[in-house]
Structure formats: structure tokens, C-alpha cells
Amino acid sequence: MRTLYRQIATCIACLGFAAPSVAETVGSMTAYQTDIIRNDREAMNVGAAVELGDQLRSNITGLGMLVFRDESSAKIGPNTSLTIDEFVYDPGSRSGKIDIRMNSGLARFYGGQVSKGGDMQVATPHMVLGARGGIIEVLVIAGQTVGILRAGRMTCMLNGRKLVITNPGHACTSDNGNLLTGYGGIDAFPILDSIDRIAGTGMPGEPGPGLNVSAICASALGNSLKACKSTDGALPGVAMEFPDSSTPPVGSGVDDEDDDCFPDCR
Template sequence: MRPHSRTIAAGLAALAACAAMPAAAQTVGTMTAERAAVTRDGGRVRAGDPIALGDRLRSNASGEGIIVFQDESSARLGPNADLTIDSFVYDTQRRNGTVRLLQRGGTARIFGGQISKRGRSEVRTPHIVLGLRGGIADVTVGPGGSSGTLLAGTMTCEAGGERRTVTNPGFSCVSDGSGVQTVRLGGGDSRFVDPAGGQGGSGSRTVSNHCASEAGMGSPACATRDGRLPGPQ
């Protein structure tokens, strides 16, 4: 083989090697607090660790964690939560974009951020699609169905070709995948507010976001009750 042919072959091999290398995952947020325990790919996630697009985060029966995303939204994982960062696109200039979370189990509290005010913010479960507009919601997924309970803002619920909109805190959407029912479970916990400062829905109050902080995780007022996050019972 002539020298220039060897050079071309070496260059092509290098390009092929680069193409085969996996691209670095896009960082979309940070785990700001964690305890007992939250894992990713079998390894424990600690406070301060970056969270990337595509990460699947799981908490055990006593685990909790708080993820803060780049648009100032956050997700608080409760016991037995199973949450995947499926999509995150954020325009920092327009404060717009799309965030989509997949929740396969357990309970999580979702605090809407900038995207939830101007773009599309949603949580998908095996049974229902929940959309948030500048609000807060508890999402619980069990083997036979899912529910979303509005604490502030507005929530849309879609399943089985049906769509409902909830604007009153304390009301929930419940679905087994075949349709959507709206029921009242009770008033929301007034200690929670979305970290982005979004306006609450009808009947909501402007309160501290203490329970969405690392300090709040250790506060008795923010403790889980019977395996659930504070909120409607």
C-alpha cells in the first residue's frame, strides 16, 4: 500500500472509531438532595450529582431525592419512585421548551418551572398523561392505575381518548388507561409551592418552598406519611 493510501485508511479508521463512540449525555439538572437511597444504573446518586437526559432514577421503600432542572422546575422522588428523564429542551432566552418525564412507579411531586409556564411540561405514566401549567402535582403510579393530584396551577389529564382539565387544588385525575375520572381527594399541603414562583390555581396560597429544599427533607413537617409524600390523603 502506498504511503498516501495508508494515511487515508488510517483517517477513515479514526473517523469510524469516533462515530462508534457514544455521545456524552446532555446534563439537564442536578440532584440537590438524596437519602436512603436513590439509584441510577444500579449505582447510588448523591446530592450534587448531575442528572442527564435519559437517566432512570429509582428510590427504594425509604428513599427520597430532589432533582432541580435547568428551567427551575423540580421533581421530588418519594418512596419506590421510578422516574426517567425522557425529554428536556430549554431555550434560556425565551424561557420556553419541553420537558417530559416517564414515571413507572411510586410517588413523585412535580414542581413546574419556566417551561411549564410557556412550553409543554408533562408526566407520562403507563396509564395517563399529565400536563402541568405553572403548577404543582403529586403523581402516584401503582400496578393497576395512576393518579395525579393538583396542588397549584392547572393540570390536564389524558387517557383512553379522554381529556380533562383540573384547576382546583385537591382534585385528582385517576385512570387505569381506559379513560379519566376526576375526584376530590382533599386540600393540598400549603407548605409547598413551585420553586419557579408560579401562580397557584383557584384556592391556592403563596407559601414557602421549604419542603422542596434539602433542609426540608429532614423536617418533620415535610416527612412522608404511610409511604406517601405530604399532600392530599
């Protein structure tokens, strides 16, 4: 009888150790305008938890916003796929690490506590972007990545080279393994602002106007971007418009040393 009890206890213990661990909640979805899908199966709603390892995808008119536990946040634009690879946050020291993998689309990242005292990075197939406070926008399209600084400080890393950008509106991009810089525009992607009108409602809104890359194509980086060289003025699934506008100022060049600052560091 005692042997039977031992066997039952052993089986219970084994089941306990075999039980899967509960995924860590790192934030929540606070707004969406059109479809945001988690892990290719679940439509996200306002208040839905975002967990470590989650992959979030948006459709052609997808817009959504998620907020992390350290008060960092991300606005997800159309045709976007991103994965939360790492999230570590110590509220006491306000330090930690956030690693987000972004394979396609457009997103705007707002730095929170981690970006001020720790490490917040967005890795794409072409380069790695770091945020130090402030706001950065990331576009992954046509085999290239563009990072634009809107506020704070942005670090661009590619093939062992690191470039620090401090002036809002300036950008970096990847081009055949090279790191290029130039002016990208203060409000290059207004589609990301449209969700502000319905933030927190969770109600589907009117489809967005499509991804307008005219500001980028008219910028100093335009000649280096494949997305600006389409023969018919549009890419599959991407609406490209070219309204009349003045040419933005051209940024200066940088040398090949590590830890370059563009245009300057303060």
C-alpha cells in the same frame, strides 16, 4: 507510504465518527434522604448530574429532589421509578418540552420555565398528566394513577379525552380506562415534605413513615381506588394509615366533551 498515511487517517476518522455522543445534562440532584439509584447501578449524591434518558429509582423509604435547567423540579417519594425521556429548553424564549415517564411510586412536580411557556408532561402506564406552572403530585399504585393539583393548572389525558383542573386539591384518576375526578386533598402526601428538613445536606435521614394514603381513601375518589380496597389495610411495601379526619368536600362531575374544565377554568 502515502497509502499507509491515508489508511491511518481513514481509521482515525472512522473512530471519531464511531465515538459515542456525550449524554445531555438536564439537571442535578439537590437533596436526598435515603437511596436514589440511577440506571440500576449508581447511587445518586447531592450535586450529581441528571442526564437525558436517566432512570431514577427509590427504595421503600427513598426521598430525593432533582432540579432541571429550566428551574422545574421533582421530589421523588418511596418506591418510585421515573425516566427523563425528553428535555428541550430555550432560555431565550423560555419555551421547550419536558417528558417524564413514571412507572411506579409517588412524586411531586414543580413547574419551571418550560411549564409556563412550553409543554411539561408526566406519562404513566394509565394516563398522561400535564403541568402548566404550579405544582402537581402523581401517585402510581395498584394499577392506577392519581394526579392531584396543588397549585396552577393540571391537564389529565386518557383515551383521547382531556380534562383541565384548576382548583387546588382536586384530582383525576384512571379506572378501567375511564377518567374520574374528585377531591384529593391539599396535603395528601406529607411524606414528600419530610425532605425539606435536610434539603441540600445529602445525609441519610430517619426512614420515612411510609406512604400514607388516608387522605385519598377518605376523598371523593376513594371508592374508585384499588389501593383503598386492600383487605388487610395495607399493600406490600406500602404503609397505609387511616387516622380520624373529616371527609373532604366532594367535587362536581364533568361531561364527556374534550377540553373539559373541572371545577372551572379561568
